[in-house]
Amino acid sequence: MGDNPSGSDNATAGDLGVTGRHARGAGTGVAPGSYEEPPFGGGGALPKKTRFGMEAGFRGLSVAAGAMVLVIIVAIAVFLISKAVPALSANTENFLTYKSWFPNETEPKFGIAVLAFGTVLTSIIALLVAVPIALGIALFLSHYAPKRLATPLGFVIDLLAAVPSVVFGLWGRDVFMEPVRNFSAWLNEYFSWIPIFGGDGPFGRSVLLGSLVLAIMVLPIVTSLSREVFMQTPGMNEEAALALGATKWEMVRTAVLPYGKPGVIAAVMLGLGRALGETIALALTLGVVFNISFNIIENGGNSIAANIANSFGEANETGRGALIASGLVLFAITLVVNMAARAIIYRRREFRDSAA
Amino acid sequence: MSLLERESSDVVMTPDNIRSQKLHxxxxxxxxxxxxxxxxxxxxxxxxxxxxxxxxxxxxxxxxxxxxxxxxxxxxxxxxxxxxxxxxxxxxxxxxxxxxxxxxxxxxxxxxRLDGDFFGSSMNNIGARDPNGGAYHAIIGTLEQVGIATLMAVPLGVLGAIYLVEYGRGKFATTVRFFVDVMTGIPSIVAGLFVLSFWVLIVSPWFNNGTPRFSGFAASLALTVLMLPTIVRSTEEMLRLVPGPLREGAYALGVPQWKTILKVVIPTALPGIVTGVMLAVARAAGETAPVLLVAGGAAAINFDPFAGGQQSLSLFVYQQAGDASRYAPARAWTAALTLVAIVLILTVAAKLLARRNSLSK
Structure with missing residues (x-):
């Protein structure tokens, strides 16, 4: 984005050595109050630097607002831990390996193993489905579509991102389940020798349904971020490839994809973060069964977030603590995934400034 | 004689075959x-x-x-x-x-169910056999919760963005910026659990004789946590687009920096900021999970966001979807249509506003 006049960081208005007195360009936002000595001329009329004026107050307010973000993230961790610890110490089984969820009994027994497995399984299948399609759409929008088609289509993809997850969940349960059930039965009939398509029903409210709904939901995120990155490919790289006789696809493969690779990885990880934390759509579509199974077409499946939504209603105090403990695990996982994604984006300045 | 027209027996390239053939x-x-x-x-x-x-x-x-x-x-x-x-x-x-x-x-x-009854009545005293019932209470809840959340998140978010663009230098600003981005990825259910453990279970008993209490305000807090990073990020982008010379002109006239920000930078970036806020509001209006955890959901109309359970449209959709009544799916779909209509109107309006915005061209 070399030609983007973004920000005043590189505005050179005051950098031309006009006075030689300015330590920094005026464009970098030097407050009049921070001049060491009054400039020539009417400088004496400049307001004196005050210690507790509006300037300091406003600056302090904005710093506090910025720090608020850090405070909130720390507070989330602190309060979740404070409520999770009593429940975890009341737990009579191993939290990490136990495969059931009975925190409301007099002897609470609960473990995260099944939930964590289900969360990761649904998210990974969703990404396997969504990422190739999302990259295809991103390439279409950035390099293949005529501009008249690309703008409205990009708009439609943005609208897809705006549809609330509860609507997708309702649609998945009431409409999409039927075709998925037929498809599962078909897969089971012809491919039951593959373990993930085995079993003998009932089909429908399965990991497959949840993952496909999830795939539709992460599609817009991966698409919009990859599109941004693909669009930033330097025109020279593309033209050089074309001038060497590359076909359009060869140009994309040799110039666009390598340039956008870090951005695409980050986009996929952000999609993963969203998929891991998705709650209501999965609560409505998964079959909520507590067992670890790779079978993706039989009724079943569960996830941390969906379990919180489903069992919150009948939870007592230990039950709530157990759910908060599982939420803490989810928070830790998504925090790691998101931080890794952002770290990748931050290595490329031009990505950082545009990545949504 | 041009190169192409030269006749030579051992050169295979001729004007006829030098151009590659195209698939018809x-x-x-x-x-x-x-x-x-x-x-x-x-x-x-x-x-x-x-x-x-x-x-x-x-x-x-x-x-x-x-x-x-x-x-x-x-x-x-x-x-x-x-x-x-x-x-x-x-x-x-x-x-x-x-x-x-x-x-x-x-x-x-x-x-x-798109009728006056749906928008004019609540689910109070509606049993499994009653075909009527409506989402009036849910619409009230959504409007109040999202409204309060916007009131809290917008000043905080805009100030945070001002810090990042106008004041922030060095390591602390980079850290804040990084964590704003990380915060956009926090799952909504985690925000709900945070407000549950912080506000509902710890703070709300102080105001309610020692017993925890669900409220619409708690939902607003959770929505604030979700809206804040989006607003900071979009506002930051807009503030960065304000041309440097505008600021410099103000400084040259002796205007202090805080006044420059309030009177020059913010008004210039205002359409873009409003766009970002509208997108954040649209996203918040569709959130179900945090509201489920902290607002409780109620069948009756509750105008007071600080006392007692409150319904919201998205939660209403979720609850009706899980309801056993055979009239529930129709209510769920109509509520979903209402919700999507609200969200899409906000989104489309925001995008149109962005298109008219001269800064982001």
Whole structure:
């Protein structure tokens, strides 16, 4: 984005050595109050630097607002831990390996193993489905579509991102389940020798349904971020490839994809973060069964977030603590995934400034 | 005599064959139709599936056929180019299908209960056998919760963005910026759990004689946590687009920095900021999970966001979806239609506003 006049960081208005007195360009936002000595001329009329004026107050307010973000993230961790610890110490089984969820009994027994497995399984299948399609759409929008088609289509993809997850969940349960059930039965009939398509029903409210709904939901995120990155490919790289006789696809493969690779990885990880934390759509579509199974077409499946939504209603105090403990695990996982994604984006300045 | 016209027996390139041959568009369509027919015939002929399998097989055969035919006529590389182009186009079609289905279902199922009763009454005293009942209380709840959340998140978010753009230098600003980005990825259910453990279980007992209490305000807090990073990020982007000379002009006139920000920078960036806020509001209005955890949900109308359970539209959809009554699905779909209408109107208005914004061109 070399030609983007973004920000005043590189505005050179005051950098031309006009006075030689300015330590920094005026464009970098030097407050009049921070001049060491009054400039020539009417400088004496400049307001004196005050210690507790509006300037300091406003600056302090904005710093506090910025720090608020850090405070909130720390507070989330602190309060979740404070409520999770009593429940975890009341737990009579191993939290990490136990495969059931009975925190409301007099002897609470609960473990995260099944939930964590289900969360990761649904998210990974969703990404396997969504990422190739999302990259295809991103390439279409950035390099293949005529501009008249690309703008409205990009708009439609943005609208897809705006549809609330509860609507997708309702649609998945009431409409999409039927075709998925037929498809599962078909897969089971012809491919039951593959373990993930085995079993003998009932089909429908399965990991497959949840993952496909999830795939539709992460599609817009991966698409919009990859599109941004693909669009930033330097025109020279593309033209050089074309001038060497590359076909359009060869140009994309040799110039666009390598340039956008870090951005695409980050986009996929952000999609993963969203998929891991998705709650209501999965609560409505998964079959909520507590067992670890790779079978993706039989009724079943569960996830941390969906379990919180489903069992919150009948939870007592230990039950709530157990759910908060599982939420803490989810928070830790998504925090790691998101931080890794952002770290990748931050290595490329031009990505950082545009990545949504 | 030009090079091309020179006759020579051992040079294979002539004006006739130096230009590569192109695949005729008609042949392309022919391959597509043929592949579709073969696919459908296979699917139905062997009885292994319905038209969907036929179309999928057709697409596969089309790609293979295209590869072979175009490979003969245009060469291997051009054929591969065509194949990827076809794949990329079909990815687009594949993505439009679910959206079209969602919209179609929303409209066709949502109009059933789209009547005055739905928007004028609550679910109070509505049993499993009652066909009426409405979402008035849910609409009130959504408006109040999102409104309060906006009131809290906008000043905080805009100030945070001002810090990042105008004041922030060095390591602390980078850290804040990084964690704003990380915070956009916090799952909504975690924000709900945070407010549950912080506000509902720890703070609210102070105001309620020692017993925890659900409230609409708690939902607003959770929505604030979710809206804040979005608003900071979009406002920051807009503030960065304000030209430096505008600020410098103000400084040259002796205006202090805080006044420059309030009177010059913010007004210039205002349309963009409003766009970002509207998108954040649209996202918050559709959140279900945090409201489920901290607002409790109620069947009756509750105007007071600080006392007692409150309903919201998205939570209403979720609860009706899980309800056993045979009238519940119709209510759920109509509420979903209302919710999507609100969210889409906000989103479209925000995008149109962004298009008119001279800064973001």
């Amino acid at each position: 568009p008609g042949l392309n369509v022919g391959i597509a139709v043929g592949a579709l027919v073969v696919g459908l015939a296979l699917a139905y002929g062997f009885g292994i599936g319905n038209y969907v399998l036929g179309v999928v097989l057709g697409v596969v055969f089309y790609l293979v056929g295209l590869q072979i035919v175009a490979g003969r006529i245009e060469g291997r590389r051009a054929a591969r180019d065509r194949m990827w182009k076809a794949l990329i186009y079909s990815a687009c079609v594949l993505a439009i299908l679910p959206l079209a289905s969602v919209v179609w279902t929303l409209v066709s199922k949502g109009v059933d």
